[in-house]
Amino acid sequence: MNTAIILAGGVGSRMGVDRPKQYLIVKDKPIIAYCLEIFQNHSAIDKIVIVVSEEWQDYVEENVAKYGLTKVCGYAPAGRTRQHSIYNGLKCTQDNAPDTDICIIHDAARPLVSDKIINDCIVGATEDDGAMPVISVKDTIYQSADGKKIDNLLKRSELFAGQAPESFKFKEYLDIHISVSDDEIATTAGSSEIAYRHGMKIRLVEGSERNFKITTIEDLETFETIING
């Protein structure tokens, strides 16, 4: 069984608007609902867990009812970092969807993920231990320990920017979180990072520019343009 964990715990916004980005309304619908509908309508997804901050849970529950998101089986509280939120989502999955084989972790603010990416991630986590969509890196990236002089050159062709959803063998991934220190969870920069570091084999699958995270006003405008056709 495959469970999607949707991260909607963020409460801030860098956009200078009155609500977190995943709750902004585009064409009468909050962004999170666009995202949830994709997982609701995907035949390979059985259950959905939503990680949400306390003050927004009622709002999310209303929308879950309004849009007929019948796969939603539980709500987990937001954590103090993204990875803490993921851990909360894993525990909620354990409680509400204990038969989960693969968990697939996505950002509510990435409402244009394709069915193909979701598929590829599930297949990757089934055949290997986890999978993550990536896109190539456009910038020339330099490595510097102190930020003052170049220490190392990196081949651009070998660098990949991680997107979501990241998908994992559920029990293995949960067990890592149980076994590590809180500090390790706090300092994890990507959800595949902690998996890779603890020996899980992570497959890279082809992401998409379209699968961007809505962060800035420009991102929001791009999403609006796409939704309005």
Add this chain to the structure above:
Amino acid sequence: MNTAIILAGGVGSRMGVDRPKQYLIVKDKPIIAYCLEIFQNHSAIDKIVIVVSEEWQDYVEENVAKYGLTKVCGYAPAGRTRQHSIYNGLKCTQDNAPDTDICIIHDAARPLVSDKIINDCIVGATEDDGAMPVISVKDTIYQSADGKKIDNLLKRSELFAGQAPESFKFKEYLDIHISVSDDEIATTAGSSEIAYRHGMKIRLVEGSERNFKITTIEDLETFETIING
């Protein structure tokens, strides 16, 4: 003496418009003119060399006259890669501004570079061997030789995305280009990369989100918004 080499050799556009991005008109002025004016008006810049494709040279010369860009001392032909264009710019600098101590290489399509960044680059190249503005990397970057599985984790705090202008001790930087193979020039991803690889000490200075390269329609709209106040 400090010479700016402005790269305007690109002939394509990913924007689906009829001209390369650096020649698009914003508020009655081509983007390249905004860029050239910054170097014309900067007290630490003595000369300017422009790398330009043959079909656009007349147009650029007209604008150099129109906007009183009196520091422009020569034009170099565009090369088949960005680094070949830089090499052409270096040779043109040798011919037309032979007293150059520091060359400072910038993209015509980055018209919002600040005086401070230019200053910092010149100071950096004077005190070390070269300098480059960088910004921190927002994505989680993974290293993979084959693009199929993660080979290595990279600390985000140690990764920096290179911007322009890049600044170098002129003779040293030119000599590297004379000594290396054409293939090495062709496969250089960043102008500081070839310098670092051949032993020049490159200082990283603080870049700016505002110093972006105009590449997409969204970038163009951002620039228009800024110029229109």
